[in-house]
Amino acid sequence: MSSTTKALTLLSHFSTKRPEIGLSQLCRLAGRDKATTYRHLQALETAGFVEQNPATKHYRLGPAIMHLAQVREATVPRETGAINVIKELADATGETAHVTVLSGSTLYGLSACESPHHATRAVIDISIFPLHATASGLCALAFGPEDLFQSALTKMENFTSATPATPEALADLVAHIRLTGFGQADQIYEDEIQAIAAPVFDHTGNFAGAVAVASVASRFTSELEKTIKAELTIAAREITRNWGGVIPAQIEKAWAASITHSNTLEPTS
Amino acid sequence: MSSTTKALTLLSHFSTKRPEIGLSQLCRLAGRDKATTYRHLQALETAGFVEQNPATKHYRLGPAIMHLAQVREATVPRETGAINVIKELADATGETAHVTVLSGSTLYGLSACESPHHATRAVIDISIFPLHATASGLCALAFGPEDLFQSALTKMENFTSATPATPEALADLVAHIRLTGFGQADQIYEDEIQAIAAPVFDHTGNFAGAVAVASVASRFTSELEKTIKAELTIAAREITRNWGGVIPAQIEKAWAASITHSNTLEPTS
DNA sequence: TGTATCGGTTCGTATATTGAACCGTTGTTG
DNA sequence: CAACAACGGTTCAATATACGAACCGATACA
Structure with a gap:
């Protein structure tokens, strides 16, 4: 399993029922180390796939997804x-x-x-x-x-x-x-x-x-x-x-x- | 630059004007090695972020994006x-x-x-x-x-x-x-x-x-x-x-x- | 005051990523 | 039809990079 795949599977833990997830919680959900999860989230964040709620520091899905969805729908x-x-x-x-x-x-x-x-x-x-x-x-x-x-x-x-x-x-x-x-x-x-x-x-x-x-x-x-x-x-x-x-x-x-x-x-x- | 970031930036080359991209073409666009690009695409594919047009073998954005977009919109x-x-x-x-x-x-x-x-x-x-x-x-x-x-x-x-x-x-x-x-x-x-x-x-x-x-x-x-x-x-x-x-x-x-x-x-x- | 948990950081280790070279296939061309 | 080029995909040694235990400072709670 590549690190990219691991990073991307983090996204699957977000849902309408659980739209924002903190670092530690996400570690538990994904069953991975905190440092690793953090780095993965950083990579996802620089790509706009997640963003942080400035108030709570929790992570949520990012704006880049909406843009890609537009292209996918057209494609x-x-x-x-x-x-x-x-x-x-x-x-x-x-x-x-x-x-x-x-x-x-x-x-x-x-x-x-x-x-x-x-x-x-x-x-x-x-x-x-x-x-x-x-x-x-x-x-x-x-x-x-x-x-x-x-x-x-x-x-x-x-x-x-x-x-x-x-x-x-x-x-x-x-x-x-x-x-x-x-x-x-x-x-x-x-x-x-x-x-x-x-x-x-x-x-x-x-x-x-x-x-x-x-x-x-x-x-x-x-x-x-x-x-x-x-x-x-x-x-x-x-x-x-x-x-x-x-x-x-x-x-x-x-x-x-x-x-x-x-x-x-x-x-x- | 993490490998995850590199993989995710591949997605930015897709647009409504260029919705499907072949491996070699994507290498040129991204300025990266073919093997690397291929592996990145594979990682993206297992996560559902890209998929291959079975006919042309070209890559296009995948269905997972639509699902995430739904969550993002709700979030x-x-x-x-x-x-x-x-x-x-x-x-x-x-x-x-x-x-x-x-x-x-x-x-x-x-x-x-x-x-x-x-x-x-x-x-x-x-x-x-x-x-x-x-x-x-x-x-x-x-x-x-x-x-x-x-x-x-x-x-x-x-x-x-x-x-x-x-x-x-x-x-x-x-x-x-x-x-x-x-x-x-x-x-x-x-x-x-x-x-x-x-x-x-x-x-x-x-x-x-x-x-x-x-x-x-x-x-x-x-x-x-x-x-x-x-x-x-x-x-x-x-x-x-x-x-x-x-x-x-x-x-x-x-x-x-x-x-x-x-x-x-x-x-x- | 002590403790637990949070998000985030450090650093040596070792593992996963890398890219040049290669393979088989396909389509083109003189 | 043979030579060629371009394609998607694969291999393997070298090393860049991902890993996680331990740590940090802040916050919250009792």
Whole structure:
């Protein structure tokens, strides 16, 4: 581990919950010597990555970060921060993967990637995802802004016999998704298509969109579902990271519970 | 210079104009050995501060920056990023300093600091700054969004005999400010008060507010004006830095020209 | 007054950083 | 197509630099 890496890991101890940290406290958190930590902080300070609160002498994140964030945002727009992830997701699951972004009360498709693994596969040819009838849309309802539900109720088009048709049915679906952390759409938008989605968060800390895998219902086994869910969590974490967000703890918890519950075939290691 | 500092300075070579940089190119820019630069980049990459474009192998700023920016924004709201600067500004000039922020088409006072240097001094007791009649407001018109001018025209209250009363008079003032980089208010809001303001920019790259010094007209000499302008540029750069922005090049140029022109007493060193 | 903790400093030791030279690959060019 | 140049990445001896135990002065508390 290079000294630079060690210095940079100091930054990871700052959070909105612990925005300012004193030297000694940071030593304890990082498990390193005081002199070392001090020198690292000095290096970070000269680069503008941390600064000292003049009053308390405690350290906090510095202004240089805001400047770099501006460049990063211009450099890597959302799409490029997601495209490689969904490629890997499609590859790992052998199914079609896609990402959506929420803008206002509309959920747009950002990009999709089909896997050549099967001759029959889901094709994502929609650009606006119905909130009430897609895995990604249900994710948005479950983890996005609350007023989204009202908006969804005004556009409850009936796509298949399984499409939720009443506010109560939709609320039930959403409630279930809040428990599992995954949006699921079992042929509620298109017959023969079964999709699972996971929410993605951006730098504002809010729901930003969803990453999803769409499979063909006839080959959708619980084994595949398990794989998809595992890969989805990886992809959701990765995209969230690329977009500067964090996965809320309760969603991580829901994922963990949801995956172990369905995991009845494997030993608990 | 520590190796960490050297590694971190690599980041400063990234900009919106040059968002991706190859290894060799970065060596040239940084004037350092290729092996060294490579290792530094690796350290930065493990920390998520840079990442590689898989296609070109070029490096670009990484996702960790967005996450830290979120924490920084929560940690240091605008006021704390400006307050110490205007304290120093008040101290250096011996006059009252203040900062304003633009929100929508309204310019709010953020905080002010009086200098105890003189018995008579300007007191900033307004919370909404008229765009057409204050140094900060004129700055906003000159360097802020264009539609601000229309908005200003609808509220052209007449405060003193010098307050611009016609759209043409206001446009003339604004045009002059664009040339000098400083908003000036010679008793156009309050008799006996002469103020100079400089624009401040935030992480979006746009005009975010102004930093200003208000003096008493009777003691306002060209010598004091020179001092204030010099200190204002320092303060504007500092607050801009704290807010994650950069001073546009043409404003820096305007400042330089504006200060050297008025500087007829000192040798050009 | 004594003690504990804070941020910061010193200095000899040894470890991690350095850069010239090298490698394999890619793309260009006469 | 062979020669060449430029690329990203790797090696290894030399040494510059990072390390941490011990120390300092200030502050707070009892």
